[in-house]
Amino acid sequence: MAFGVDERAAQVLRHIVEDYVATAEPVGSRTVSKKMGQALSPATIRNIMADLEEMGFLAQPHTSAGRIPTGAGFRFYIDHLLLRRSLVQGEVDRLNQAAQEGVGNASADELVRQVSRLLANLACQASVVIVSRPDEQRLRSVSLMRASADKILLVAVMQSGYVQHRLIEGEPDVTADELEKINAYLNGLAEGLTLAALRVRVRAELRREKARYDRVMHRALAMGARALADSGPGEVFVEGRANILDQPEFAEDVQRLKRVLRAFEEKSVIFRLLDRAMASQAIQVSIGPENPVEELGDVSVVASGYRQGPSAMGSIGLIGPVRMDYSRVIPLVEYTANLLTTMFGQR
Amino acid sequence: MAFGVDERAAQVLRHIVEDYVATAEPVGSRTVSKKMGQALSPATIRNIMADLEEMGFLAQPHTSAGRIPTGAGFRFYIDHLLLRRSLVQGEVDRLNQAAQEGVGNASADELVRQVSRLLANLACQASVVIVSRPDEQRLRSVSLMRASADKILLVAVMQSGYVQHRLIEGEPDVTADELEKINAYLNGLAEGLTLAALRVRVRAELRREKARYDRVMHRALAMGARALADSGPGEVFVEGRANILDQPEFAEDVQRLKRVLRAFEEKSVIFRLLDRAMASQAIQVSIGPENPVEELGDVSVVASGYRQGPSAMGSIGLIGPVRMDYSRVIPLVEYTANLLTTMFGQR
DNA sequence: TTTAGCACTCTTCCTCCGGGAGTGCTAAAT
DNA sequence: ATTTAGCACTCCCGGAGGAAGAGTGCTAAA
Known part of the structure; x- marks a missing residue:
């Protein structure tokens, strides 16, 4: 047993934690002794308890109340003593x-x-x-939708089924037709990528597209880049x-x-x-x-x-x-x- | 003043409500008398209070505590006595x-x-x-997106900016291309309608389309009808x-x-x-x-x-x-x- | 009709006290 | 060298008792 807590002390700690969890009351030496089948007398338990208190695992609300576990007591219990109760x-x-x-x-x-x-x-x-943040999740599909006169909503469905929205501002003059084309194009790029990967991909494409002039694609990529830039908290x-x-x-x-x-x-x-x-x-x-x-x-x-x-x-x-x-x-x-x-x- | 509550009694009630709101303590006759500028003595106030209690507007936590307003007391206050505090x-x-x-x-x-x-x-x-429920709101745009192998997500953006999702099950064999067409078609129908109206519209279209055979359109409408069928709680x-x-x-x-x-x-x-x-x-x-x-x-x-x-x-x-x-x-x-x-x- | 006066009621806040739970220490037992 | 019984001590808790205070209801006078 670690921390200089010998087996016996550990069992005492365990019983105190369990009793306290059950009753919400400080636990006394007599109770522990009984719980342990009278193998040790209350007086012995008291000595052990005093040791455990010195080590910081127990505390007394006041002199002459029982002990309650401290944070450290719970920690030790969880790390070394926990008997997992199987689920019902x-x-x-x-x-x-x-x-x-x-x-x-x-x-x-x-x-x-x-x-x-x-x-x-x-x-x-x-x-x-x-x-x-869905940055790490793989995309299933994306869609750009007209949200208001000057805003567009990017909806991304992840393979997990999680749905993510991003609002893109200031795109008043994209037509419905163009949006459709952009959607098709983005979906082609996106499927199976993570949002983060798509972000990188879109930026790369954006640089490449600068050379040939395709207004729609450029739009798509610029918008995509913008939408993907920030990730919510x-x-x-x-x-x-x-x-x-x-x-x-x-x-x-x-x-x-x-x-x-x-x-x-x-x-x-x-x-x-x-x-x-x-x-x-x-x-x-x-x-x-x-x-x-x-x-x-x-x-x-x-x-x-x-x-x-x-x-x-x-x-x-x-x-x-x-x-x-x-x-x-x-x-x-x-x-x-x-x-x-x-x-x-x-x- | 309604309910047989004369002007004076109403003012007393008002002061009691306001004092109680401020202090969370029962209000006594002396306090009210002071608040009202000593125009009435505590004894008089007590008489009025007894009346108000009889009418159900006040209650006493115990004999010889002050009064606190009942639900009915607050109701009367709000309906007849409230002086709206202007906002800061x-x-x-x-x-x-x-x-x-x-x-x-x-x-x-x-x-x-x-x-x-x-x-x-x-x-x-x-x-x-x-x-x-967004049934009553007008649509801005809708989009169907592939959500998983056999599910499709309907995303509806309302003119308010409110976004609504509906999951449609069991559509494994719609291709991406078809989805795009369906989207275009639905958007044509939807813009400016309420979801409820769209539902009606889609059902009508569905009946009409049965005659001529257009697989994609029929699909679109069937899916639309299904997605729109229920509205969340x-x-x-x-x-x-x-x-x-x-x-x-x-x-x-x-x-x-x-x-x-x-x-x-x-x-x-x-x-x-x-x-x-x-x-x-x-x-x-x-x-x-x-x-x-x-x-x-x-x-x-x-x-x-x-x-x-x-x-x-x-x-x-x-x-x-x-x-x-x-x-x-x-x-x-x-x-x-x-x-x-x-x-x-x-x- | 209003009000001053007064007796009365209840709560609240002390304090005091006994019982109980639990401890720590010491000395004896193992 | 441990363990344990015994015992004195500490502290919380609950109830009793009592004084103070707040507020009432009633009565009789203004």
Whole structure:
């Protein structure tokens, strides 16, 4: 066992974490002793607890209350002690079903949000999703459409089913006919490329076309280049906020509830966390005090990326109070992310 | 003054409402007497208050606390006593600016949500928006795009700038070329019609085309008819939930906070309320207990429709605890809705 | 009809106190 | 050298009791 935590201490820590997760109350030495089958007396447990506290894994709300795990305590538990609870079949079924429904008749966005909502309810936490900037995704088709007298809308459908819009300003005098031609031309270029690759491609073509003079093509490329220039900052969806309201720790402590709810609004920080999970393609757990900003000090984020084939599509996860049942939540998030990856594989 | 409420009683009610809105505390006779310039003694005020309570406009949390307005009290205040506070220039400026920015470089959706977010912050309430089913909106252009091996995406851009997707299943063997032709044909039909009208038009064409045999056209129409058949249930966006967290009435009463937050999740009920505001094209105020479901018993919704030219586009408003400053909030919502209408008029 | 006066009601905020939970320490037991 | 029993101590929690304050309703006088 790492960090000078011997096996016995680790088991004590495990029981404290699990009891605290279940009850939201500080855990005393007597309780732990019982849970461990009386193999050790409360007094011994107390000694171990004192050690664990010294190492920073436990804290006491006040003298003569039990101990509660600190952020570091949860971290150690997750990294070294977690026994993954296997998912209940019913949960798996419901997730699969939601995904099947979604894949049939919804856009990629809808599919993801539907699954996310269900995940939130199953885990009794809020759920959180990001969709990656589509720069990395492969295109299925593109279309330029007249949006107003002087604006054109570029619609790009990714192979994942994700749909992306970009508004191009100041193109008053392109005719419908020309738009059609441009569409055909762009589609020829685009299919199978990523948006980023298309951007490069379009720029190259643009240079080449400068020589021969073809007004329409030049237009097409210039517009394309413009539309592809910027990529949005990405969005965060939070679903199922209400799921956390019944946690017992909020019954008296309004302040904490407010802090957690405010944390849900920290979209840009949440985005960074999920983005990291997406990049690593492994499940990521950020525990309260580990988070980069103070505002998220009371919440944990458990997230995992999902892909289409080899390319990252986004990240899905849960956000809620630090005291969450990681043994249940981590497999759940993992399964859900894999499910999305499977679903997108079928597209 | 209606309902047997004489002028004096009305003024008393007004002061009670306003004081309660400002302080979140029950209001006593002494306070009212002072506010009214000592014209009436506290004892007299007490008599009037007893009358108002009998009429159902006031309530006492317990004997010997002051009075607080009931739902009916707020209703009477809004209908008969409200002195609209004129907007602060700074607020107007910020709204205008947000709208100008949005109209320039964002889709209709984005524009509306941006304005909504700002509205929420200005009012210190949560804001809420719906976008109407686009059936009633006029089309600018449509495009069919290949979305996957056996699916096609219909993208419709409305004259408002609002973009609508419909997924059509089971069209594996339409070629890119055919799609282009179909696009051209549909666009010819569609421009300037509403989706509903297009639906009718397409069905008519479909009957006519049955006679002469043109495979592509028939395809186009069949697909069009299918895509247009259903119209989604409409969406509700809630922004700025965190704005209400600091209301003093929540400092001790967690239950009430939870109820209000849960109310924010009652999307379908909120939708109905906003839809009503959209239909009536006048500002609508729904006060707590008036609401159709118990879950919204603690919140008020203030909403107003916005249009593009003559056709309803959606509805925007605020949702928050019943105790809100209607004299400020109502003009604010009204202004915002008009602003959106103006913005969409420029499209 | 209004108002001053007054008794009454309730909440709120102290403080005090006992019970209980849990600890840390020490000394004995293994 | 560990483990454990015993014990004193600390701190939270809940209830009791009481004083202060706010506000009311009623009555009788202006």
